[in-house]
Amino acid sequence: MSATIKDIARAAGVSRGTVDRVINGRGGVKPEVEQRIKQLIVEMDYKPNRAGKVLAGLKKPMKIGCMLPAIDNPFYSDVICGFKQAERELHDFGVSLEFAQVKGFDPAEHIRAIKELAEKNVSALCVSTVDVPEVQETLNNFIEKGIPVVSVNSDVSNTNRLCYVGCNYTESGRAAAGLLALIQNEPLEALIITGSLKMQGHNQRIDGFIQALKDRNIRFHVADVVESMDDDGTAYTRTRDALEKHKQVNCVYITAAGVAGACCAVKELGQENKPTVLTFDDVPATRELVLENVIAATICQEPFKQGYESVKILYDYFVNGTKPKKAHYFTDTVIKIRENIEPHPPRRGNFQ
Amino acid sequence: MSATIKDIARAAGVSRGTVDRVINGRGGVKPEVEQRIKQLIVEMDYKPNRAGKVLAGLKKPMKIGCMLPAIDNPFYSDVICGFKQAERELHDFGVSLEFAQVKGFDPAEHIRAIKELAEKNVSALCVSTVDVPEVQETLNNFIEKGIPVVSVNSDVSNTNRLCYVGCNYTESGRAAAGLLALIQNEPLEALIITGSLKMQGHNQRIDGFIQALKDRNIRFHVADVVESMDDDGTAYTRTRDALEKHKQVNCVYITAAGVAGACCAVKELGQENKPTVLTFDDVPATRELVLENVIAATICQEPFKQGYESVKILYDYFVNGTKPKKAHYFTDTVIKIRENIEPHPPRRGNFQ
DNA sequence: CTGAAAGCGCTTACAG
DNA sequence: CTGAAAGCGCTTACAG
Numbered sequence: 001m002s003a004t005i006k007d008i009a010r011a012a013g014v015s016r017g018t019v020d021r022v023i024n025g026r027g028g029v030k031p032e033v034e035q036r037i038k039q040l041i042v043e044m045d046y047k048p049n050r051a052g053k054v055l056a057g058l059k060k061p062m063k064i065g066c067m068l069p070a071i072d073n074p075f076y077s078d079v080i081c082g083f084k085q086a087e088r089e090l091h092d093f094g095v096s097l098e099f100a101q102v103k104g105f106d107p108a109e110h111i112r113a114i115k116e117l118a119e120k121n122v123s124a125l126c127v128s129t130v131d132v133p134e135v136q137e138t139l140n141n142f143i144e145k146g147i148p149v150v151s152v153n154s155d156v157s158n159t160n161r162l163c164y165v166g167c168n169y170t171e172s173g174r175a176a177a178g179l180l181a182l183i184q185n186e187p188l189e190a191l192i193i194t195g196s197l198k199m200q201g202h203n204q205r206i207d208g209f210i211q212a213l214k215d216r217n218i219r220f221h222v223a224d225v226v227e228s229m230d231d232d233g234t235a236y237t238r239t240r241d242a243l244e245k246h247k248q249v250n251c252v253y254i255t256a257a258g259v260a261g262a263c264c265a266v267k268e269l270g271q272e273n274k275p276t277v278l279t280f281d282d283v284p285a286t287r288e289l290v291l292e293n294v295i296a297a298t299i300c301q302e303p304f305k306q307g308y309e310s311v312k313i314l315y316d317y318f319v320n321g322t323k324p325k326k327a328h329y330f331t332d333t334v335i336k337i338r339e340n341i342e343p344h345p346p347r348r349g350n351f352q
Numbered sequence: 353m354s355a356t357i358k359d360i361a362r363a364a365g366v367s368r369g370t371v372d373r374v375i376n377g378r379g380g381v382k383p384e385v386e387q388r389i390k391q392l393i394v395e396m397d398y399k400p401n402r403a404g405k406v407l408a409g410l411k412k413p414m415k416i417g418c419m420l421p422a423i424d425n426p427f428y429s430d431v432i433c434g435f436k437q438a439e440r441e442l443h444d445f446g447v448s449l450e451f452a453q454v455k456g457f458d459p460a461e462h463i464r465a466i467k468e469l470a471e472k473n474v475s476a477l478c479v480s481t482v483d484v485p486e487v488q489e490t491l492n493n494f495i496e497k498g499i500p501v502v503s504v505n506s507d508v509s510n511t512n513r514l515c516y517v518g519c520n521y522t523e524s525g526r527a528a529a530g531l532l533a534l535i536q537n538e539p540l541e542a543l544i545i546t547g548s549l550k551m552q553g554h555n556q557r558i559d560g561f562i563q564a565l566k567d568r569n570i571r572f573h574v575a576d577v578v579e580s581m582d583d584d585g586t587a588y589t590r591t592r593d594a595l596e597k598h599k600q601v602n603c604v605y606i607t608a609a610g611v612a613g614a615c616c617a618v619k620e621l622g623q624e625n626k627p628t629v630l631t632f633d634d635v636p637a638t639r640e641l642v643l644e645n646v647i648a649a650t651i652c653q654e655p656f657k658q659g660y661e662s663v664k665i666l667y668d669y670f671v672n673g674t675k676p677k678k679a680h681y682f683t684d685t686v687i688k689i690r691e692n693i694e695p696h697p698p699r700r701g702n703f704q
Numbered sequence: 705c706t707g708a709a710a711g712c713g714c715t716t717a718c719a720g
Numbered sequence: 721c722t723g724a725a726a727g728c729g730c731t732t733a734c735a736g
Contacts, residue, residue: 004729015707020731028705050444051406052729055712058403059732092402092713171692178691182648183534212691296534335687339530339564340523356713367723372715380721404713407728411716444729 003044004052011044012037023048053319054093061094062318064311065117066126067110068152071103074283075257075303076128079153082307083126090315097311098122105130111138118142124314126307128152131200148317150310153303154201155328162317165310167301168330169201173208175333176253176278176299181216183296184251184276188213188220191242191249191275195230195256205255205280223249228258235261243269251276260285263294282336290341298341302331355396356404363396364389375400405671406445413446414670416663417469419462419479420504423455426635427609427655428480431505434659435478442667449663450474457482463490470494476666478659480504480518483552500669502662505655506553507680514669517662519653520682521553525560527685528605528630528651533568535648536603536628540565540572543594543601543627547582547608557607557632575601580610587613595621603628612637615646634688642693650693654683 009016021029022037070076087097100113110129129135136158139149143160153166195202213220223246228235235258252275254262259279279298289295316322361368373381374389422428439449452465462481488510491501495512505518547554565572575598580587587610604627606614611631631650641647668674
């Protein structure tokens with residue numbers, strides 16, 4: 001084992017308390033003494049032992065607040081599993097989670113939920129929210145008060161959030177295009193069903209898609225881009241109308257929710273005109289459609305890991321003061337087809 | 353926080369040492385007292401705190417031995433990264449790793465390496481070895497002496513190993529078939545290049561492949577199955593000869609190593625006769641060929657995670673005595689194409 | 705500005 | 721069969 005505080009204290013001829021003050025910059029140490037200790041820390045290659053810190057830290061437990069638009073949105077259930085797994089693993093280290101779940105993407109509602117969490121004395125925040133000025137301001141207020149924030153699945157700009165943990169939307173769009181290039185013969189006539197043209201992630205999935213088709217020199221044409229508003233009903237009617245209008249469509253690219261609705265319209269085309277359908281994520285409805293061979297493949301984003309790692313990152317920051325090395329922690333772009341999609345409810349833990 | 357040993361001791365009117373004896377079954381406690389304590393443990397819902405255990409455990413550090421046929425085998429480099437990441441994370445908890453790397457799959461050599469590790473007083477073993485009686489016996493000897501064993505990437509039968517961590521070979525073969533069904537028009541005329549017909553994993557990849565084609569009702573025919581002996585030279589000549597003999601081949605399925613050799617023969621066919629090539633894993637040579645569009649997709653198995661999780665599982669067993677809940681911990685079957693394959697050296701950490 | 709003491713939860717000799 | 725004490729490495733009041 002490496003040197004401990006005790007070793008440094010003995011070598012410096014001071015008490016452990018004094019060494020602790022220097023290590024943690026608590027101040028109130030005579031400059032000469034501080035210098036001597038600092039030098040010894042380097043010479044003896046002192047590294048604080050996490051096990052010791054953890055035990056001492058048990059006296060002041062850590063509560064992490066998680067705000068998610070998870071109500072009626074099955075995508076988040078794996079993210080929540082990830083949060084809970086991290087909570088289980090860190091429970092003995094004094095960590096607990098406090099959830100605030102909302103429905104939809106109304107900024108005012110999100111701000112209300114975030115403030116509600118803050119009132120419960122959380123020491124850190126995990127949020128999956130909308131990127132608008134009011135929300136940015138709210139978050140920055142808490143950050144200034146010393147409450148670190150991690151954005152999950154959807155980033156928030158103009159903030160000092162610790163980091164973003166989530167999908168690489170552009171790459172996932174590129175992967176969809178690459179896969180389509182392998183599956184569907186040229187020329188491609190694509191119908192794009194997006195969630196909302198206001199959502200940055202959805203747009204990045206379209207941009208990445210088109211860019212990758214170009215990179216592969218694929219002959220393609222976008223017949224139409226329609227918005228589903230992440231709603232199955234809207235997705236159904238708009239997809240049906242678009243397919244009616246553009247008979248030559250041979251691939252349907254669905255960047256967001258509304259998958260079941262859009263696929264319902266696709267199914268009405270019958271077998272002979274069946275286009276290649278690509279989607280994102282593997283909520284139960286999507287999984288079903290992959291197993292039915294309606295969807296050729298769905299591009300996933302490790303939602304479990306998004307929840308799990310955000311908590312771990314915040315805990316590390318809290319205990320060791322280590323800032324994440326990157327501003328963006330992208331989870332992998334995972335291609336799932338009939339043969340490697342989980343037909344069952346998602347695993348609880350990483351592996352458990 | 354939950355109840356602690358101190359709480360139980362106070363409630364039972366005994367010392368903490370006595371409670372500890374009961375909890376850990378160290379014996380030497382009067383039956384009535386033991387009963388009373390056991391009951392209190394249940395009533396007060398006592399759960400041992402891992403942070404406490406870890407700190408106390410620092411006095412007896414844990415060394416884990418890792419035996420791998422990693423020499424000249426690039427596949428293992430990510431597995432080793434996983435081992436090392438786990439070692440870094442557990443260093444402060446008293447864990448260190450001891451490696452024994454060998455070249456190839458000679459049982460005698462593997463046994464020698466395993467015994468060499470054992471002499472260095474390891475408290476647990478991670479091994480990726482061959483499934484033959486001599487090796488099984490060697491491992492069982494150590495297991496009987498109380499040294500837990502985890503098999504990584506390749507399982508060993510007839511042993512009391514804690515668990516297997518690695519690829520689900522059948523599923524990965526199925527995924528290859530599913531992908532092929534999406535990419536290549538029927539009827540499929542497949543050339544299978546396998547590593548060795550003696551390797552269980554390779555055979556499972558063939559079985560899964562064929563089974564999944566049948567499940568999808570794909571018209572297919574296997575033109576030939578040839579062994580590469582995991583060697584590029586052999587792979588090249590045998591693939592070349594097979595392609596020469598079976599002109600109608602439109603897909604080449606490579607279950608193991610020898611990818612560069614086999615692809616060299618495929619490239620000689622020229623663009624117009626280009627078959628769909630599917631491989632496994634993403635060692636640098638394979639990655640290159642995916643980026644060159646010679647390989648359509650490569651099915652990977654999270655080697656990093658295999659290394660990382662095996663160490664974590666052994667550590668958990670050592671500290672908390674928790675046996676893994678499953679005998680097989682399968683890593684995910686990961687489909688990589690040009691757009692989502694990492695062109696750079698693999699990440700160091702999970703996320704770091 | 706500094707030290708001595710107590711504590712986080714669990715384990716380990718040691719004494720009786 | 722049981723208890724009292726010391727210790728793992730770090731932190732936190734408190735006293736001076």
